[in-house]
Amino acid sequence: MPETKRTTTYGAEKLIDKQFPVLDDGFVRLVDYMGSDESIVQAARISYGKGTKSTSKDRGLINYLMRNRHTSPFEMCELKFHVRVPMDTWRQWIRHRTANVNEYSTRYSEAIDSMQCTKPDEWRKQATNNKQGSDGFIGADELDIPNGQELTMIERLGQNEATRIYKERIEAGVAREQARKDLPLSTYTEAYWKIDLHNLLHFLKLRMDEHAQFEIRQYANAIAEIVKAIYPLTWSAFEEYVLNSIQLSKSEILALVYHLGGGVHEGFDVKISKDILENLEKMKSIATKAGIDKDIIMGFDQKVIDML
Numbered sequence: 058m059p060e061t062k063r064t065t066t067y068g069a070e071k072l073i074d075k076q077f078p079v080l081d082d083g084f085v086r087l088v089d090y091m092g093s094d095e096s097i098v099q100a101a102r103i104s105y106g107k108g109t110k111s112t113s114k115d116r117g118l119i120n121y122l123m124r125n126r127h128t129s130p131f132e133m134c135e136l137k138f139h140v141r142v143p144m145d146t147w148r149q150w151i152r153h154r155t156a157n158v159n160e161y162s163t164r165y166s167e168a169i170d171s172m173q174c175t176k177p178d179e180w181r182k183q184a185t186n187n188k189q190g191s192d193g194f195i196g197a198d199e200l201d202i203p204n205g206q207e208l209t210m211i212e213r214l215g216q217n218e219a220t221r222i223y224k225e226r227i228e229a230g231v232a233r234e235q236a237r238k239d240l241p242l243s244t245y246t247e248a249y250w251k252i253d254l255h256n257l258l259h260f261l262k263l264r265m266d267e268h269a270q271f272e273i274r275q276y277a278n279a280i281a282e283i284v285k286a287i288y289p290l291t292w293s294a295f296e297e298y299v300l301n302s303i304q305l306s307k308s309e310i311l312a313l314v315y316h317l318g319g320g321v322h323e324g325f326d327v328k329i330s331k332d333i334l335e336n337l338e339k340m341k342s343i344a345t346k347a348g349i350d351k352d353i354i355m356g357f358d359q360k361v362i363d364m365l
């Protein structure tokens with residue numbers, strides 16, 4: 058084999074083929090990759106030419122690109138994954154249209170004989186303040202009826218029955234494409250998923266967020282570990298300018314201006330808006346990750362309420 062002239066990195070080569078387990082039977086595996094932090098810098102220098110010596114240090118340039126949303130150099134890098142994901146999570150995942158996908162076919166082959174199971178202490182309660190989300194757990198030994206143990210037992214019965222019906226249809230000669238119709242969303246699927254780094258970061262921004270469903274967040278976190286190892290400078294810029302940053306709306310800026318002594322301007326609303334509270338939650342989460350003391354963080358709520 059001729060020696061490769063492609064850009065390879067130690068971090069990436071070590072990760073190729075390594076399986077990152079996710080949920081009870083899922084995984085993420087890096088199959089291939091293209092480019093490195095250097096490829097991003099190289100691509101960016103095509104547009105900036107030689108006139109930007111001050112930003113010519115790689116880290117500085119990547120930070121500049123990320124901060125200013127000059128995104129195309131990040132599209133020069135690609136990652137290809139092999140993933141194994143329950144169908145309900147896959148439905149959310151597949152909404153990211155900028156990836157290339159080739160999925161396991163349950164018309165061509167029998168469905169994967171594995172379904173994602175929920176442990177008794179993993180049943181989440183419906184959130185009351187967010188129609189889409191969950192909040193807290195149905196305790197395994199609580200007075201909740203049914204409790205976690207029972208929910209898990211019923212899940213197992215349902216999954217076994219669905220598998221039995223599926224296998225019975227296959228044995229009866231029903232076409233695989235039709236036999237599968239009553240399989241549950243917990244059934245695992247597998248796919249090759251290839252995406253450029255810019256769009257992958259967009260996926261991670263949305264799917265690592267606390268508003269994303271727990272299950273897809275676990276996959277996003279596993280992918281994040283891979284990206285971090287292959288593109289360390291890009292990852293640190295992403296953490297700084299995207300992942301751990303907040304966006305302020307016009308009225309939030311006007312509220313800030315007011316409280317910094319800049320007076321009241323048209324559009325300023327004395328009420329605490331839902332957006333401000335959401336941003337406060339994000340700030341608290343970023344501060345927690347940065348290691349700021351929990352008591353100080355809890356004090357933010359009162360300070361904001363006093364301020365507004």
Ligand SMILES: Cc1cc2nc3c(=O)[nH]c(=O)nc-3n(C[C@H](O)[C@H](O)[C@H](O)COP(=O)(O)OP(=O)(O)OC[C@H]3O[C@@H](n4cnc5c(N)ncnc54)[C@H](O)[C@@H]3O)c2cc1C
Pocket residue numbers: 152153154155156256259263264268269270
């Ligand atoms: C917390 C959360 C809750 C959600 N809830 C719902 C829900 O209730 N119902 C629902 O249907 N979806 C829901 N979604 C899915 C969401 O609306 C998006 O479809 C999904 O996140 C993919 O985002 P995207 O389009 O930005 O990504 P991608 O498809 O990867 O696209 C990346 C970017 O490329 C550009 N782009 C891609 N395709 C086009 C195009 N055809 N035209 C113009 N620009 C394009 C856009 O700038 C886009 O942001 C939810 C997502 C999240 C994270």
